[in-house]
Every structure is written in C-alpha cells, then in structure tokens.
C-alpha cells in the first residue's frame with residue numbers, strides 16, 4: 001500500500017526494561033523505519049545482545065543507552081528483568097524511574113515528534129512542555145487491560161484492589177468467556193496493588209496514569225480479534241486508540257519488513273530428523289519460572305505422548321540447571337526423540353519449522369500472536385493474569401487451541417498435559433483437534449494474508465501524522 005506523502009516522523013521509544021516489552025517496541029520501530037521514519041530507542045546497554053540482531057534498520061533506528069542506577073536489594077549490575085527473579089521487579093521499577101533525568105535530557109536534545117512508553121507513566125510530564133506527543137504503547141492484550149480498566153479508581157497501598165472487585169469485570173466489559181475464574185485466577189491480579197517503583201506508586205495506578213495522561217493509547221492488536229475490547233477501552237479512557245496489528249510477522253509471509261536470521265544449525269538439524277508436524281515445541285517466554293514439581297509434570301506429560309519434543313525453559317525455582325531438575329531416568333528414556341534445553345531458542349523460527357506440529361505455550365502476548373501466525377496446533381498453560389485471559393481468548397472465543405486443565409490447587413498434572421496435547425494432535429477424528437485446526441487455519445489465513453499487516457501499519461502511521469486534533 002502506498003504511504004501518504006507526509007513528512008517523516010522522529011519517534012522516541014522508551015519501553016520497560018524487560019524482553020517482552022523491548023522486543024515489541026523494536027518490532028514497531030522496524031515497521032516504522034521500513035517506511036522511512038527515524039527512531040531513537042532508549043534502553044539499558046545489557047539489552048543490546050537481545051535487540052541488536054532484531055534491529056533491521058540500523059541506519060534509522062539508533063540505540064541510546066541509559067545508565068541504570070543501583071538500587072539497594074538488587075544484585076549488582078542489574079539492568080533488565082531477565083537479570084533478577086520476578087520478586088525483585090518492584091526494585092527494578094525504582095531504578096527505571098530513577099532514569100527520568102536521563103530520559104528528559106535525551107527527549108530535550110533529540111526533540112522527537114512522538115514518544116512511545118509503557119510503564120514510565122511520568123513521560124507525558126516531560127514530553128508535553130516540549131510539545132512532544134505521548135503514546136502509551138501496550139504490549140499486552142486489550143482484554144487484559146479492559147478487565148482492570150477503572151480509570152477513576154485510585155488503587156493505593158492503603159486502598160488496595162480487593163478480590164471482591166476483581167471477581168467481576170468492570171461494568172460493560174464485553175465478554176463472558178475472556179474472564180478469570182475462581183479464587184486462584186483472581187488472586188493472580190492482586191499484584192496490581194503492589195508498590196511498583198519510586199514513591200510507592202502501585203502497579204495499577206502506574207498503568208492507569210500512563211493511559212490517562214497519554215495523547216493516545218496504542219495497542220499491539222487488531223480489530224478482527226479484539227475489536228470489542230478496543231472499543232470498550234476507548235470509551236473507558238476517552239482516548240483515541242491506535243492499533244498496530246499483530247506486529248510479529250511469520251517469517252517472509254506478512255510484511256514488507258525483511259526477517260533477521262536463520263534457525264541455528266544445531267536445532268535445524270535436530271528438527272530435520274523428524275516427520276512433518278510431529279514435534280512438540282514448548283517454551284514459556286522470558287519471565288516464567290516453574291516450580292520443580294510442575295516442570296516434572298510437564299515433561300512427563302510430554303513424554304507420555306510418545307511424540308518427539310523440544311522443551312526450552314528456564315531452570316525451575318531452586319535448581320541451577322534444567323537437567324538437574326528432570327525426573328529420574330528421563331534423559332535416558334527420551335534420548336532418541338526429546339531435547340530439553342535451559343536457554344533461549346529462536347521461537348518464531350522453530351514454530352515455522354516443518355517438523356513442528358504442536359506448540360505448548362504460556363500464552364504471553366508475543367507468543368499468542370506467534371502461535372496464531374504459525375501452523376502448529378496450540379496447547380495453552382497460562383500462569384499470570386494476562387496470560388490466562390489470552391488463553392481464554394484463544395481457547396474459548398476463537399477456539400483455536402486447548403487449555404490444559406488444572407486441579408483445585410491450581411496445579412496441572414502429567415495426565416492433563418498429555419490429554420491436552422493428544423486432543424489436538426489426533427486430528428483424524430472429527431473431534432477437538434479437527435475443530436481447532438480448522439479455526440486456527442482460518443485465523444492464520446486472515447493474519448498472514450499479504451497486506452494485512454501493511455494496512456494496519458499504514459493506518460497507524462497516518463494516525464501518528466494527522467490524528468492529533
């Protein structure tokens with residue numbers, strides 16, 4: 001689609017210091033730079049190895065490194081969420097807030113037209129006097145913001161959000177299936193009342209202020225899948241909503257943006273030895289650490305399917321390596337057909353390998369799009385609040401995947417893992433596997449249709465250029 005002939009923009013990006021945030025900020029940067037817009041990307045230097053290879057337009061996207069101040073209680077040299085256990089993230093949020101003077105200085109000297117931010121709710125206070133527009137860019141689903149969208153409710157440490165409040169979505173919330181169920185799931189949102197950063201601001205207040213004070217809210221989503229949640233949010237916050245579309249493209253399929261690299265030879269060769277669409281791939285994103293017993297149930301459930309598999313997860317709590325946490329005799333039993341790896345793999349490329357037939361996912365928002373835009377059958381084991389809602393969106397509303405059942409105590413078992421995988425991998429029968437496969441193919445076709453992403457980005461850029469009245 002031809003771009004409107006308007007002046008090129010200069011946009012500053014300031015994401016929260018976590019891979020799940022910086023990566024989609026870089027994806028939108030790539031799409032904007034592909035259309036000639038200039039990007040100043042603010043980040044800690046430790047994030048460079050993660051982001052460098054994803055920067056497809058180094059001539060237009062320049063990285064500016066921030067010094068992350070030391071905060072007592074954080075291990076020395078902490079710069080990103082990957083450096084620490086999840087329990088220490090409120091302290092990282094303090095360090096993040098303490099970069100404010102550096103951010104102000106860069107915005108003042110670079111003078112971009114627009115600044116994108118997420119957790120840095122104070123950005124509009126810096127940007128407005130400089131006549132820079134502030135866009136609050138959400139890297140989680142519209143549904144997961146809609147379910148907590150009480151713009152007028154000031155959640156403080158002294159007036160925390162209650163289980164009672166969270167049990168029912170806000171009035172007018174547009175879905176009865178994309179909801180949290182039972183105490184355990186509701187409690188997974190109680191962290192919203194937790195102090196998160198300088199001055200004891202709660203996580204909820206940080207988010208609400210970020211949306212309230214922005215000039216516009218941008219979301220990495222599309223009308224076709226989350227239109228009802230987007231309309232609801234626009235009404236709740238009385239803001240213009242700018243949608244980027246899914247952003248993360250399946251390699252070589254959907255956008256004008258070139259892809260970065262090839263799959264590591266080691267995994268390419270390993271996957272090549274199996275029949276098409278037989279391998280189970282399992283990964284749980286950048287943050288989630290399982291308990292050891294849950295890791296064991298997971299891998300045992302996968303083993304019981306007798307299918308080949310590649311599991312790439314962080315070592316569980318209390319273990320130095322994933323290998324030491326595996327069940328007794330596991331490695332010997334599965335040597336021929338299974339690999340368990342405790343590090344980072346190239347998920348989008350693995351999902352597009354012809355041998356991969358099933359993706360067992362935690363349903364983080366990035367993984368949600370990647371699962372929809374690739375072919376493997378989808379099995380979901382969500383843990384955190386937004387992942388649970390994303391999983392409901394896929395399993396109940398779109399019916400493109402199956403969620404693993406949990407027991408009363410919130411745990412899943414090897415049996416529930418095996419049953420969920422088998423239900424989608426046995427597609428011959430006119431059962432669940434067949435149904436989710438058909439629905440998935442339909443959505444995959446829509447989302448990877450040439451021009452779909454381009455149209456979204458085209459409108460998005462138009463809105464950034466003209467949409468401020």
Ligand SMILES: O=c1ccn([C@@H]2O[C@H](COP(=O)(O)OP(=O)(O)O[C@H]3OC[C@@H](O)[C@H](O)[C@H]3O)[C@@H](O)[C@H]2O)c(=O)[nH]1
Pocket residue numbers: 019020021023139140141283284285286287288312343344345346347348363364365366367368370384386387
């Ligand atoms: O080994 C891996 C694991 C993950 N990845 C990539 O890392 C990204 C992970 O992002 P996700 O959004 O799926 O998950 P994360 O858990 O990292 O995200 C975080 O922010 C988004 C929220 O929805 C999640 O709840 C939150 O945990 C994906 O793009 C995935 O392809 C790899 O490339 N290799």
